Amino acid sequence: MKTIVILSGVPYNSPKQRPHHFASYFSKIGYEVLYIYLFDYDKIHPDFILNIKNREQLLNIFSRSQDDVFFLKDKVNKEILKRDFLTQFLNKIIEVYGGKNVLFISAFPEWVIHLESLPDSSTLIYDCIDEWEEFIKDVDLGYTEELIYNERKIASLADLVITSAKKLYIKMSYFNKNIYYLPNGVWNHDYNFKEGMYLIPIDLKDIKQPIVFFMGAVAEWVDLEIIRFAAKLRPQYSFVFVGHEKCKLPKLPNIYFLGPKKYEELPNYLKQAKVAIIPFKVNNLTAAVTPLKYYEYLSSGTPVVTTIMPDIMDLKGSKTALDKSDFVNYLDFYINLEDGKYDIEVNNAKETAKSFDWGHLLKPILSFINGENLNIIKKETFIGELIQSYNKYRQNDLIKNELLNAYNLMGKYEKSVSLFDESRKNDHIDYEKLALSYIKINDYDQAIKALEQYMEKNDKRILKGYVDSLLSEKNYKILLEIYLLKLSGNIYEALELTDQFIQNYGMNTKLLGLLTGLYLDIGEYAVAFQYAIAALENLEGFKIEEVFDFYSISFIIKSLAEESEYNLAEEIALNLISIGKEWGERAIGFLSDIYISTHMG
Incomplete structure (x- = not known):
């Protein structure tokens, strides 16, 4: 019987949430369940990790709940504790139990940082429970775009993705073929x-x-x-x-x-x-x-x-x-x-x-764990039923947007654009996805108009110079489609389109910039940086903001600082100041981070 490791974004001793109910279910039916919180690294002494030789020694640092779930004990009073100890600890769990005997269920994207070296013999389930794109809009929460990149990466790596909402099912379908809808439940x-x-x-x-x-x-x-x-x-x-x-x-x-x-x-x-x-x-x-x-x-x-x-x-x-x-x-x-x-x-x-009893909802996941057929509903069937259930409320602006997402996933772009009256304001529209729909039916004027509305609605006017640069290219139609696929979260189709572009037109500097952003979006940071360096080496005749969007530039400056290339990072940031007020404000933030990195380095 496998050992199940719940990798959570909430502590065990907190009000019961979905990860707690998962842990309870599996422990009740006889599985050994280890519950680890993302910030539990302060409960793991590195010397102890090195000395663990067997299961008994491993479990010694855990407490056992009334539900027979193992969770980590109190903090270790050590100043040297670092987050990478969690990576070492997960590797030790795999060593003790054997890779094929461990199944990880992660409900928070940042766990991918600690799972990159996961052996093929271990099983990973990503439980998608929130629309993280909306969380990064709240500056008080402290999340950045990196959270989205990491979610796409962990979804791509997972053996199975389960989603708590139909909207999340659609989003995750672009990153994994094995998607299972599992709403929340109750005991x-x-x-x-x-x-x-x-x-x-x-x-x-x-x-x-x-x-x-x-x-x-x-x-x-x-x-x-x-x-x-x-x-x-x-x-x-x-x-x-x-x-x-x-x-x-x-x-x-x-x-x-x-x-x-x-x-x-x-x-x-x-x-x-x-x-x-x-x-x-x-x-x-x-x-x-x-x-x-x-x-x-x-x-x-x-x-x-x-x-x-x-x-x-x-x-x-x-x-x-x-x-x-x-x-x-x-x-x-x-x-x-x-x-x-x-x-x-x-x-x-x-x-x-x-x-919606948890015991009923989680039985199919138990089948998956046991190597049995999960009976995943075909995507076409699931989305067809979703559309039918939403049609009753299709006059509601929010539901119209959900239908837009569903139709786009199925490639029914004519139906997507038919949902909306261009003269009527709708605060719920994902304009980048509407713009993609227009591109797919070859209405480029409306696509550009919808993209402008996307930048205005989401306070992303800083992207306008980059978009204008793409539109100035002779092959702007395919470049714009790649970019809209990127904005819509359909990264892998965008990458396929870049291959077509290279076959037809060869590689160029702006495509290198697009590739930087695409690989950044799926958390492939090393690959993204390689494309960024190649683009920087071929920058002659272009301004940096014409080749990279804001997020790619932010990534490049951060990566250069991490590589101790402080002078180049500083040069790029200083050049941004002259673009305009908004860029200047962002550049000051970049320079501050560079100087802090220089001092710490």
Whole structure:
């Protein structure tokens, strides 16, 4: 039996998330499960790694949870600890257990840094659980484009990619043929208490019914305005929130924030609720979400009102609100139901939850681990069913964008462009993908217009000079198509097109610049740097910003500094200052990083 190593982006001793449920499932059915957090390197002493000779010595640095999951113990008080100790530790795990006996499940892209030397005998599953492109837009989180590059690399390396949302399925389909859709789920036995086993929480006793309930983080993705609107319009309803308040809730007399609760306490709170809510903002981040709380609500028999999220539309026991008025109307619907009809909704919710029990959802992955047939649904079938389910909501701007992504994946570009009225603004459009659709039907004017809208909408005007440079080339049509494939995340098709370009026209400097960006986008940093150097050596007659886009230039400067080529890195950065204000501001940041690297070097 294989040993399963969960490589997580969240600590083990944190509120239960998807990696925790995976770990629990596999340990319950007899697998030895090691749970390692990305920042657990401060719990691994390098001398100890060297001295590990067998399984018993390895497990000695782990604690064992009530679920029989092994997780790393307390921090080691050593100043010399470095992140690369995790790489050494994973290699030691492979050495102790034997490569073919270890299966890694990674749910965070940065783990690829520690997995590059993974032997072919070991198995890697990448669990794609978030739309990381949206996270890097939040500067407070500290993520950079490198997170996206690493995700594409780990997806390309994985033996299997599983996705928690249909949007993520489409995205990952460009990087791996073995894709399996596995939405979030629930342990139904945790929420199906018998009557008489529930306790009324003390902090709920003085709150009047009916209760509208929310559990989880009140964070940036929660629509505070829809909460304010509903609470003001229905002062007779009590809106109760438990969890972490990362963003302040509206201060209204019928809104109650009760703080964090333990996982095992949540059923007691849900038992007192008439309806549960997921009032998320409607955007590309939440379009890739299947919230754990949704299935936990249903499992408890609490009907749910949500804003629009593609994966949970039209499931029995819940209502999808298309706007804030809908949201309040659906609250009224559940709260005002007669007892008999409400009981039907309760049963509908519980029946839906049965299909999403973790034990049921994870059985196919168990088959894969055991070397059996996973029965992966054909991509064409999966996307066909997805399109059919979305068509009911195709007038919704967010759903139109999801259909655009689906049609593009299937090569149905005419259908993609037919979704949109050029005169009507739509904040949810992935304009780079719409531009690609226009290219594919040979409408280059509309493609260029959509690309300009992409740069404007995403505050990427810094790319305009580079785009203009591509458009000035005699062979601009194929260069533009390569670039739009790149922006759309279809890197491998773009690379195939570069091969065609070389066969027809030969290699040139701007294609070298494109190749730099393409290999950067899939985390092949060494290859990207080789193409960058070749382009720099053939730069005569061009400005650097005409050959490379901003992200490639950023990568080149960083790579040169890492190679101690400080003078060349500084020269490139200084030349950028003269381009304009925005470039000048970025150049100052580059120079600061170079000078820090010089000093540290």
